Amino acid sequence: MNLSFETVTSFTHGGSGLPAVAVAGAADDAVLGAVDAGLAAGIGFFLVGNNDEILKTAGKHGLNLGDAVIVDSKNSDEAAICRIAAGLCAEGKAGVLMKGLVGTASFTRAILDKEIGLTEKGSLLSHIGFFAGIGNGKAFLITDAAINILPDVEAKKKILGNAVGAARALGILEPKIALLAPVEKISSKIQSTVDAAELKSWLNGGALGNVVADGPFALDVAASREAARIKGLNSPVAGDVDIYFLPNLDAGNVLYKSLTVFSGASSAGILSGAKVPVVLTSRSDTEEVKIASLGLALQIASSKG
Template identity: 40%
Template sequence: MQQLKSMRDLMEVARNAPRRTVAVSAAADEDILASVGAAMSAGLADFVLFGDLRRIREIAAAISVDLASFEIVDVPDAAESAKAAVALVSGGRADIVMKGLVESGIFIKALLDPLAGLRIDGNIISAIAVMEMRELDRLLFITDPGFIPAPDLATKKKIIGNAVGVMKKLGIAVPKVAVLCAAETVSEKIISTVEARKLQELNENGEIPDCVVAGPISLDLAVSEKSASHKKYVHPVAGKADLLVVPTIEVGNVLYKSMTYFAHVATGGVVAGTRSPVIFTSRSDTAETKLHTIALAVYLAKEER
């Protein structure tokens, strides 16, 4: 398929994908209802809303979201609504589960429940953020900004595998992967640089397939060909990175939110490593970000069928 290069591309292919059903936990939230209302109007998906029925109706009325086409299940407790939304997917009545206004830990607990059957044995679950930046001619991906606090070498290898799998479904045949560090040189005192170089070597040896990995590499060298040229850094990934692999969750979270709040870039995201797509947004994400994330999950659901 053709590589998706913008959020507009993503919205277009999602509209043309087979219509899916999204189970939304703790849906009594203005941005959640605004995003699912926009997604419904755009023809992206159908939705089953779990949450406090009275609050859902009040909020929808306040922001002019018509609930006539939505199925709503009254589950006021956030934890129970997360369990119910996950169960709808595991039972085959929905294709995608979406986190609403519920704490991440509560939602993840429901998601990882062995009885739910959404976790794949041997896989890790990782988060992937997607950003559209005016300066680049492509979408830029970041992993992992939300799930794994301090991944070791083996976990980073799996994180890359998860992200590459998603990116290939979006038309990026051979993703260019930058394993970010503070500098491009290896220092035995900085374990992230040692692991980054090892990941590059594993890629060169064929143990991390279907992509090109550079590491350690600083952010400027990963996304700016001018900086790479100035510093005489030569690598196929230099200035052309598709995927930024961060050393810790703090780095990924701050990088992602800096792009959102300071640069105001269009963003979305997805969770990888589960049997069905998972829409996992921050409670502070805008309705636009949630809409992009829904579109991404709908398209990935098409690819998994």
């Protein structure tokens, strides 16, 4: 994935062609930085929430809301705010959904609400992390670090579908996928190795179009062609990974966090699986991560055009 972090996550070079963003619960200090950066770049915003509270919060930070459209929810009912924002995306008025000052449960419920129609039948929400500037410098995606706890093979296929879609939206037409496990040998005692073998066949059989998948691979074998060579593995994926696929949340989360905490990597993350990319900021995310995640979502949304 020969993409720089800035290419993918920056939207400061102009918002023409980029979709609008619907923010659920915009009276939120945490998302204001990202909204501010987006407005400066000409991104359109629907700021959903209580009109007075949004203006008050913006005022507190000296933020001029400019051309942003405030969608007054009148009352402060979280569920209603989330449904309005999700609805704007389902109707095609906004191309990115962003979480503000609302509970994650209400937010997710609106995304999955059949009447709103932001998710198609059979789809699955999953988290996609984007990293660049570590290891050999190639950018890559990691999934799933935040949503699916112990996905079975069918769920894993959907998670992979979401990630491959994101990679293609970023211009990687034939993504290379490493199916991670603790070892390379398939063992019935280690479910991740069994699943990796099945997913490898499924992927290389063309289920998601042109991809190159390999595994089960321990992370060192996936990340380093030299480590693979020493273990006698000759794989086009080893050392050239576009998508690291993790077997479960325990493993996905710890890899994601390890890269952000111990590698000084720049990261961004979105939720995929709905009709539009979703930005879910966490309190412990830095401002940089929040803005980069919005940029990643906009990039993916605009490519889907």
